[in-house]
Amino acid sequence: MSWQGFTIEPIDVWLFRDGRPFSAGSDVWARSLPMPSPFTLLGALRTFFLLQEGHSPREFHEGKINDTLLHARWGQAGAHPGQLSLRGPFWQKDGELYFPVPADLARSEAGYHILAPLSKGVPSNMPSTLLPLWAQSNSPLQGQSGYLSQSSLEAYLKGNVDTIQVKPLSAFIEKERRTGIKIAKGRTVEEGFFYQTEMLRLKEGVSLYGEAILPDQTRPVEGILFLGGERRMGYLRWAEGASPPQVSAYSLPVNASQIKVILLSPAYFSDGWHPKGGDWTKVSPELEGWQLVSAAVPRLISIGVFAKRNGYPAQKRLLLVPAGAVYFFRSKGDDRNFPKIDSFTEEPPEEDPPLPLKSLGFGLPSITSWQYV
Numbered sequence: 001m002s003w004q005g006f007t008i009e010p011i012d013v014w015l016f017r018d019g020r021p022f023s024a025g026s027d028v029w030a031r032s033l034p035m036p037s038p039f040t041l042l043g044a045l046r047t048f049f050l051l052q053e054g055h056s057p058r059e060f061h062e063g064k065i066n067d068t069l070l071h072a073r074w075g076q077a078g079a080h081p082g083q084l085s086l087r088g089p090f091w092q093k094d095g096e097l098y099f100p101v102p103a104d105l106a107r108s109e110a111g112y113h114i115l116a117p118l119s120k121g122v123p124s125n126m127p128s129t130l131l132p133l134w135a136q137s138n139s140p141l142q143g144q145s146g147y148l149s150q151s152s153l154e155a156y157l158k159g160n161v162d163t164i165q166v167k168p169l170s171a172f173i174e175k176e177r178r179t180g181i182k183i184a185k186g187r188t189v190e191e192g193f194f195y196q197t198e199m200l201r202l203k204e205g206v207s208l209y210g211e212a213i214l215p216d217q218t219r220p221v222e223g224i225l226f227l228g229g230e231r232r233m234g235y236l237r238w239a240e241g242a243s244p245p246q247v248s249a250y251s252l253p254v255n256a257s258q259i260k261v262i263l264l265s266p267a268y269f270s271d272g273w274h275p276k277g278g279d280w281t282k283v284s285p286e287l288e289g290w291q292l293v294s295a296a297v298p299r300l301i302s303i304g305v306f307a308k309r310n311g312y313p314a315q316k317r318l319l320l321v322p323a324g325a326v327y328f329f330r331s332k333g334d335d336r337n338f339p340k341i342d343s344f345t346e347e348p349p350e351e352d353p354p355l356p357l358k359s360l361g362f363g364l365p366s367i368t369s370w371q372y373v
Helices: 038-052 057-061 068-074 150-157
Strands: 004-010 085-093 096-100 105-108 111-114 147-149 173-183 189-202 206-213 223-227 232-238 258-263 290-296 301-309 312-320 326-331 365-369
Touching (some): 038 223, 038 232, 096 150
Antiparallel strands (some): 085 096, 096 147, 290 326, 301 312
């Protein structure tokens, strides 16, 4: 099978919970993530196709279906996708893809700037092995948040900041507050169970975009699926025919002794924002002989996931580096060929079986070269 693109168009407002528990009665405000995680996308697609094939998603989740071929195709309950591979989701607006702004992009009165490591270290609160990031500007710099279109991302990778345009999150969604109450057995309001949830309403022309390699014997059927909390609906559409993926690493085909990796999707590392011991070969064998010089990492995010614990699915929280984080590497030796890194993430080793984060599209990298300031 080959990668195939798909979109999910909103039919209703959506709610995407993070890894924090919420219980009406003890909590009164449930926030939504701005977009679903790959785990949410996996659950929505797998439930959709299980229903199409005449299987009960509840029985599948509870382990009541004893079908070896089915489990080979669709995995086990929780975040184990079987033969399914995913990339995304990403925003799509009026037919163009959008990606989170790289954390080394800043703006001054004169326009956008791309930060880069200083050639020599200066006193700072960064780890002693890392160099601070800098850009020459006559006015104060401000970090950016939001999204770059596919064309703006390509311009950024080439160092052309003149054509870059950043769109805020509000260009894709607006947030709505919904009030809820709990109904007691007598059809009356149960005291103390008043709560509010934050719902997302997508703007006109906005949808979610992703790419998938479907399991064997699976046709790309279109239809209504349930996505996120409260089983809110969306409409699944597939691109006609199998075509090369629109989401790619965007690696520039050059030789360079200095590369930077930009995360297009969240990534997991065993020591917060980096692997334990600073061994980047745990992330990708292609990084053998490369040294981390600097990094621009936004605040870590929490995502909930169902994983097996003592043989049963249980919810846990993963702390992840968000999309947009940037890592600067330098070759320890002579100039090297541009490394081909398909995935820039570890997979939690304490899980049995391990969570296949790479198959679910975590750590999707974009790579280019950089120069000292």
